[in-house]
Amino acid sequence: MSDFSPLEQMTVVMARDLKDRELGAAGAAALVPMAAIALARELHAPNLSIGGEMFFNPYPRRLYPSMLDDRALGRCEGSETFIELFGHSHHGLDFFFHSGLQHDRFGNINLHFVGGTLHEPKMRGPGAANLSYCHTSTRFYICPTVHNDRNFVEKVDFVTIPGHLEGPESKRAAGLMNEGPRFVITPRAVMDFDPDTLEMRLKSVHSGNSVQDVLDHTGFALNVPEGVGQTPPPSEDELGLLRNKIDPTGELRH
């Protein structure tokens, strides 16, 4: 297999988990998720629809860091406005993607501040527009493009995007009825959540990383189940489609 980038590895992991006939959207940090959706549509999910964020099924000629404007979306199967987004946010999607300043053991995400308080923060982040898809959608993926002990922490300073909160009971009490975060996909590894405790655990490690590397770059004691192996790398097919059709300008390799 030829060389591939961490973002390409992330893309194929996500793409493989998306199913035909699903409806999903990519969120704000959309480069990798949008590539994943496009790849899934090419490979095994031709009836997967992209929608819920004011556009349906875009056909961009290349990838862009942001996929929320006409550069990426100008050519698509229909555009909507924030009013229709309001409706989709309630009706939910099949999948969505999130990432933040901090992610914690239970998959909660913080985009607001690190240190201090909301109105007296040490470091103020961007905030987030879309909070509801995280629980109105059937599931979501956490996919930060960095993975270190500062963005993976024991407990987030502020729950912008609720994940599994503090586990099954707290989730039930808060009325979060759907799956919530399914996988955490980073440039180093894939994590999932223990079905009993909903605590994050290592699932597989990307080529070039060891289990110890991942633990060293995670700010809490990540559970490592028996038999954690390597993330299946991109296939020739996957990489060919990605590079020739979806990402001809190599945004995933920069």
Next chain:
Amino acid sequence: MSDFSPLEQMTVVMARDLKDRELGAAGAAALVPMAAIALARELHAPNLSIGGEMFFNPYPRRLYPSMLDDRALGRCEGSETFIELFGHSHHGLDFFFHSGLQHDRFGNINLHFVGGTLHEPKMRGPGAANLSYCHTSTRFYICPTVHNDRNFVEKVDFVTIPGHLEGPESKRAAGLMNEGPRFVITPRAVMDFDPDTLEMRLKSVHSGNSVQDVLDHTGFALNVPEGVGQTPPPSEDELGLLRNKIDPTGELRH
């Protein structure tokens, strides 16, 4: 002055009362009101906007009995949908037009049934879509194209469109804060409402009708104040614009 039709007389009476910079719409039975608005725009109200019923400022080449479809509205300054109509209905217009199966002494309008009850009616009418403009708009006009003792009655069998209800107190109690019906304009005469009692009274009689004719064709004892005169007929200017520009196919003369 040349001959003119009762509908042309109605049109100019309405047009004269519409002011520049107002926003209004014509309602469902729109032939005469739409002619009136167009005439006002030509004459003294170039900034009068037609809007609130899913279109703005149409430029039809002729009049149509219904003015709610693309025959009349296809060429206009913008189209909306029932969602925006929902908003306009709350924000209100400056003026609107209504007519019904029955109109009573206080300007209440019935479009639902005559005789019997709602679900066991003797005669079932069409109902009505737009109820709210009658009180969210600053004022409205009642403009049936017939005037007889069956559609002008002491008391309507059902209040589809509230007018002045049973007078000032009942109006206040119901929270109707605006003027409500200002004029009743029929093929025979113009009526207004006594400011103290809000009861309908004769204002002027169209050419070719006597006060007695109007009373004979009204199903309740219509008040006739001192000095009721003739409705000022259409001027050369008004009639010329109507016939040459607004109603070239003579819908108002059929």
Next chain:
Amino acid sequence: MQRDPKLVDLDEAMALAVGALRDRPDLCLGGLFKQSRPVALVRAVLAAGAKGLNLYSSPGAGYDVDLMIAADAVDAVFIPGVTLENRLCPNFRAAVESQRITAHALDALSVVGGLMASANGVPFQPIAALKASDVLKHNPLISEFECPITGDTLHAARAVRPRVTFLHAQEADRWGNIRHLSTMVYADQLMARASDLVIVSVDRIVEDDVVLDDPRRVTIPSHYVDAVVHIPYGAHPTASFPLYSMDEEHIDAYADLGDAARKGDGAGLTDYLAQHVTGPADQQAYLDKIGGTKRLQDLEQEAAEL
């Protein structure tokens, strides 16, 4: 793998519709009065034997609702205004007066508000503009409540979710992306967002690129559409602007038959239903029946001249 088109034939669409209406007989019709009504789909569902329907629509309807009542397919009408505009709807009127159907007294904001709530995914839409009308005493779609912000008494229009919605538009691609070319689109988009199952007839099918080259012309993205049926002149006798105008003569002749039936002579109406609804083997047979190419050219000519 290949993407599945949503373009189906009329039989497939009717199988979907009839199954869903058996589940819950709430049918909603697009367009308004004499424009863009899905009349070919209405004839098809009548020919398929639909019964006991609760009819919804944008707040004004006429010919098609009257036709469904004539065909004895309707239990209740939840449409604020039912009229042919230039005259009353004969079968609607007769059926209400003889208590064969229930015609609810409603207003536009309750129906539109209910559809908005459903489209928005919330239980109700607040309404602040309903006052003093007797319609409020009977309206089954609303209830009073106290505004949590102002303390005022408002009306809550509960979400209205049609089980099936029929729409007519001018164009679609094979994937079910719908393009209204008319100026007026009324509540078609709202209904599509508010409904369980959406079936759209279109006058013509366009290539994929036509959609992609002008996405803002897509009035209803495929996401909201379950099936598209290609039915040329599928709105007749109502209009499909800018392609063809309404056939006022046809509707008037129908209304004369309806009025005769209301006064006791139902033969003409029965024959009309047999000739136009249950009789024609397909849309072409129907079009031949209503005057064929000559009549359609006249209606196209009228639309082109506007």
Next chain:
Amino acid sequence: MQRDPKLVDLDEAMALAVGALRDRPDLCLGGLFKQSRPVALVRAVLAAGAKGLNLYSSPGAGYDVDLMIAADAVDAVFIPGVTLENRLCPNFRAAVESQRITAHALDALSVVGGLMASANGVPFQPIAALKASDVLKHNPLISEFECPITGDTLHAARAVRPRVTFLHAQEADRWGNIRHLSTMVYADQLMARASDLVIVSVDRIVEDDVVLDDPRRVTIPSHYVDAVVHIPYGAHPTASFPLYSMDEEHIDAYADLGDAARKGDGAGLTDYLAQHVTGPADQQAYLDKIGGTKRLQDLEQEAAEL
């Protein structure tokens, strides 16, 4: 009598805006992130000395909001996401961290719901999809209430009515009928319907017939618009598709100056404001400053190639 155009020059538009903002300093900005932001109007209101603003927007904003904070015109930000997307907003961040401005923790549905309520003319919009986020503990736009239909606990987003809204679109006629030619229109229409005073900059003015020949292209009818200003490249450095793309280099260079200021060296930022905001006598002087015809052609070229 003659109809009065709504097309005015920038000074007239600013007189309207400044007067209204003195009355109530709630300013709302159209577009989203780097597309169709009314940046020329923002520069003009900053040059006019605007202070103490409460900023609203569609739920995502960046450069323009950061610029207004850099110019010390902002008291509070009611925008859920504030970011340059590829990096944080330096002045926004610095001003919140030093408590010079208040940045409320909000979400998209609260802001959009509040604008929907205002556009719909009702006191609030019910929201059923907000759960478990810490944002709910701080959000000043919503309150909990019991659903009158289901008994569930919902959120009420109270009506948000901006005193002034600035929008940018590609085209308008002289009467103020606005045409967005871009695929994405975001919340521009909703804001126009929800606001007291609406001022729109457009890249070009079209003849009356262009509007009348295609009414469905009118995204915001004149009714909602108080003034239109013809400002070519009025969205720069954000994009106005399909006419020109965003000037990422310009925004990045600005952000570098902002980051330097955040770390204590404010000279570059001060100079930037003088050169780009308060300095230029008119839009042409601004365009010369940012690279003139050559730069603009590149941005047009990028948009044309999409």
